Amino acid sequence: MNYEKEEFFAPGHGLCAGCAAPIIVRWILKLAGPNTIVTNATGCLEVATTAYPRTSWRVPWIHVAFENAAAVASGIDAALKAKGEKVNIIAFGGDGGTVDIGMQALSGMVERGHNVLYVLYDNEAYMNTGIQRSGATPWGAWTTTSKVGSANPIGKLRPKKPIAKIIAAHDAPYVATANPAFFNDFKKKVKKALSIEGPKFLHVLSSCTTGWRHDPSKTIEILRLATETGLFPLYEIENGDFENMRITYKPKKFKPVEEYLKPQGRFRHLFKNPEYIKKLQKDVDEWWAKYGKYYRP
Amino acid sequence: MKVMIRGNESIAYAFKLARVQVVPAYPITPSTLVPEKISELIANGEMKAEFVPVESEHSAMSAAIGASAKGVRVGTATASQGLALMHEVLFIASGMRLPIVMGIGNRALSAPINIWCDHQDMMSQRDTGWMQFYAESNQEGLDLGIMAFKIAEDERVLLPAMVGIDAFVLTHTVEPVELPEQKDVDDFLGEFVPHYVTLDPQNPATLGSFGFPEHFMEFKYGQWIAMERAKKVIDEVFEEFEERFGRKYMKVYPEFVEDAEIILVTMGSMTSTTREFVRRLREQGKKVGLVKLTVFRPFPKEELREILKNAKVVAVVERNISFGFGGAVYAELSSTFSRMKEKPKIVDFIVGLGGRDITFNTLNSVVEIAEKAMHEEVDEVNWIDVNKEAVLKAEGLL
Numbered sequence: 001m002n003y004e005k006e007e008f009f010a011p012g013h014g015l016c017a018g019c020a021a022p023i024i025v026r027w028i029l030k031l032a033g034p035n036t037i038v039t040n041a042t043g044c045l046e047v048a049t050t051a052y053p054r055t056s057w058r059v060p061w062i063h064v065a066f067e068n069a070a071a072v073a074s075g076i077d078a079a080l081k082a083k084g085e086k087v088n089i090i091a092f093g094g095d096g097g098t099v100d101i102g103m104q105a106l107s108g109m110v111e112r113g114h115n116v117l118y119v120l121y122d123n124e125a126y127m128n129t130g131i132q133r134s135g136a137t138p139w140g141a142w143t144t145t146s147k148v149g150s151a152n153p154i155g156k157l158r159p160k161k162p163i164a165k166i167i168a169a170h171d172a173p174y175v176a177t178a179n180p181a182f183f184n185d186f187k188k189k190v191k192k193a194l195s196i197e198g199p200k201f202l203h204v205l206s207s208c209t210t211g212w213r214h215d216p217s218k219t220i221e222i223l224r225l226a227t228e229t230g231l232f233p234l235y236e237i238e239n240g241d242f243e244n245m246r247i248t249y250k251p252k253k254f255k256p257v258e259e260y261l262k263p264q265g266r267f268r269h270l271f272k273n274p275e276y277i278k279k280l281q282k283d284v285d286e287w288w289a290k291y292g293k294y295y296r297p
Numbered sequence: 298m299k300v301m302i303r304g305n306e307s308i309a310y311a312f313k314l315a316r317v318q319v320v321p322a323y324p325i326t327p328s329t330l331v332p333e334k335i336s337e338l339i340a341n342g343e344m345k346a347e348f349v350p351v352e353s354e355h356s357a358m359s360a361a362i363g364a365s366a367k368g369v370r371v372g373t374a375t376a377s378q379g380l381a382l383m384h385e386v387l388f389i390a391s392g393m394r395l396p397i398v399m400g401i402g403n404r405a406l407s408a409p410i411n412i413w414c415d416h417q418d419m420m421s422q423r424d425t426g427w428m429q430f431y432a433e434s435n436q437e438g439l440d441l442g443i444m445a446f447k448i449a450e451d452e453r454v455l456l457p458a459m460v461g462i463d464a465f466v467l468t469h470t471v472e473p474v475e476l477p478e479q480k481d482v483d484d485f486l487g488e489f490v491p492h493y494v495t496l497d498p499q500n501p502a503t504l505g506s507f508g509f510p511e512h513f514m515e516f517k518y519g520q521w522i523a524m525e526r527a528k529k530v531i532d533e534v535f536e537e538f539e540e541r542f543g544r545k546y547m548k549v550y551p552e553f554v555e556d557a558e559i560i561l562v563t564m565g566s567m568t569s570t571t572r573e574f575v576r577r578l579r580e581q582g583k584k585v586g587l588v589k590l591t592v593f594r595p596f597p598k599e600e601l602r603e604i605l606k607n608a609k610v611v612a613v614v615e616r617n618i619s620f621g622f623g624g625a626v627y628a629e630l631s632s633t634f635s636r637m638k639e640k641p642k643i644v645d646f647i648v649g650l651g652g653r654d655i656t657f658n659t660l661n662s663v664v665e666i667a668e669k670a671m672h673e674e675v676d677e678v679n680w681i682d683v684n685k686e687a688v689l690k691a692e693g694l695l
């Protein structure tokens with residue numbers, strides 16, 4: 001059945017104008033259809049879509065806490081097995097709820113092999129509590145807990161935690177990175193993930209107009225630049241087979257990282273010192289030098 | 298059928314007889330045998346359920362919530378540190394009104410780390426909105442385990458429940474237990490019907506949504522009402538259980554109390570020792586009685602007022618401590634009597650923490666102070682069987 005014309009994520013929610021999260025969720029639900037149960041970690045998506053007694057969710061939905069969406073999903077999976085029912089289970093977690101506080105529950109869920117699609121919408125900070133750094137915040141980003149000042153002109157001093165690789169290292173049946181600005185690639189990966197039995201993990205980049213400090217009309221543009229600069233590569237890894245990792249998109253000509261950084265207030269300070277931009281460009285170049293061979297369209 | 302089983306097996310058999318469908322659990326001494334036994338019963342085909350060997354107790358309770366919200370009967374077990382780790386999600390299970398049942402092998406909390414019995418673990422979860430039952434024996438563990446489902450799932454209640462069995466004294470001790478027939482338990486519990494909104498794609502609902510100040514208190518008041526209503530439901534279920542299975546349960550179980558001047562209030566396995574002790578005191582002509590508190594949440598205020606009101610001294614003998622005040626049972630019992638003009642003198646006795654034995658000597662010390670309290674002032678909170686001198690020296694007070 002094709003449900004692309006139907007809406008399972010209703011308008012009227014309280015997410016900011018220009019937030020990428022509802023775009024991601026809306027389309028994942030269209031691709032999954034109504035035979036779906038959603039679990040949601042605490043965070044912007046959960047808080048802004050379920051102000052009691054209203055809801056944006058036209059599929060069964062449950063929120064329990066911040067760090068346990070994967071564990072709640074595990075319980076639902078067990079209940080479905082006990083009842084002999086087949087229903088898609090999709091867990092949505094932000095980067096904090098996934099790579100930091102929810103990491104253990106996610107790791108357990110994947111190791112136990114639950115039939116769940118876990119979607120990380122990665123806006124690269126704890127946005128719901130006001131833009132604090134997370135393990136997924138990139139090097140050089142300003143957040144309210146990686147502040148920029150005379151003693152620290154850089155902001156966050158550590159790179160992003162490689163969550164997709166970590167989950168792939170669990171030998172999960174399907175792990176992919178995706179970007180809603182690369183819509184066909186995104187759709188393909190969601191469909192593929194849903195067709196596979198067992199734990200699936202999608203790492204989706206999700207821009208945040210408030211935390212990234214960008215113009216709300218530039219959401220898709222900025223997301224596109226994340227991948228066109230090579231900073232957020234799109235790939236999939238099946239069954240932990242890193243040798244056969246597949247990069248699904250490679251820019252014909254990489255854009256310089258400045259183009260991605262420039263429109264975002266969170267990186268503004270980096271432009272005071274060309275060395276910082278150079279460092280980020282070098283990181284990207286090195287990544288592609290190492291992994292570029294896995295581009296297999 | 299009479300079987301010889303350990304307390305942990307009582308909990309596992311209660312789950313089996315209740316036809317629990319999902320068991321998410323994580324090992325911890327002294328309740329590890331519960332998930333082990335469940336795993337065994339499933340492996341050899343005696344029990345049909347999904348066992349989820351989660352990676353932590355926090356996830357055990359989270360998975361229990363997920364499964365219960367999907368509309369199946371869920372049981373789990375833990376103790377001590379494991380229960381403490383669950384703390385956050387315990388509030389959510391009760392706030393979402395999910396009738397999960399959990400066996401607890403009552404054990405001390407660190408530090409120092411200690412695996413033996415006291416009631417600190419469950420007492421510290423007093424305000425999480427779970428019903429709390431304490432078993433005196435393995436038979437009670439099994440019976441309360443079964444009854445907990447019926448009470449929790451009742452439309453008038455819909456609250457989760459904990460059943461405490463004392464670490465080692467019960468969890469690891471083999472006792473003869475009358476195991477009811479499956480058919481009789483089926484008749485008693487009926488088929489599991491979730492009387493609450495579940496995660497059903499045919500009927501999509503949003504569970505665990507964001508509650509603003511204009512709604513939040515109504516949710517909490519609902520839990521309050523449910524807990525109040527549980528009092529009557531517990532009585533009904535205890536009565537029906539007695540009719541069907543012949544074993545009597547009461548929220549507050551009184552013995553030798555009619556003319557008693559001193560009444561000892563106990564919980565869990567220490568009750569057995571205390572019963573024999575009180576019986577001997579009676580033989581010596583001493584007017585001493587015993588009250589066993591089987592249900593701590595909801596707190597059976599009405600029964601306690603009625604049963605204890607004529608005593609001169611009520612000695613609360615308890616295995617927990619709230620630093621800065623005293624024992625939790627003492628605190629609650631005292632406030633239970635606060636509005637009564639005629640009331641007994643209530644004295645607190647902290648005993649048996651971290652598995653220290655509760656012996657006749659312990660109880661002798663309790664009764665000595667209680668007797669003194671009949672005509673003179675005594676300390677409100679009395680620590681029994683403690684080397685006070687050593688501690689006071691270490692603290693620089695001696």
Ligand SMILES: Cc1ncc(C[n+]2csc(CCOP(=O)(O)OP(=O)(O)O)c2C)c(N)n1
Nearest residue numbers: 042043044066094095096097125126127128
């Ligand atoms: C145990 C716990 N710690 C902290 C919080 C506070 N908290 C709520 S949401 C949140 C951040 C969420 O960040 P993320 O997962 O990245 O989602 P986002 O809001 O960015 O979409 C935090 C820290 C909480 N709810 N629970």
Ligand code: SF4
Nearest residue numbers: 016019044208209210
């Ligand atoms: S703060 Fe960011 S992530 Fe949260 S709703 Fe607004 S744009 Fe979306």
Ligand SMILES: [Mg+2]
Nearest residue numbers: 094095125127
């Ligand atoms: Mg975030």
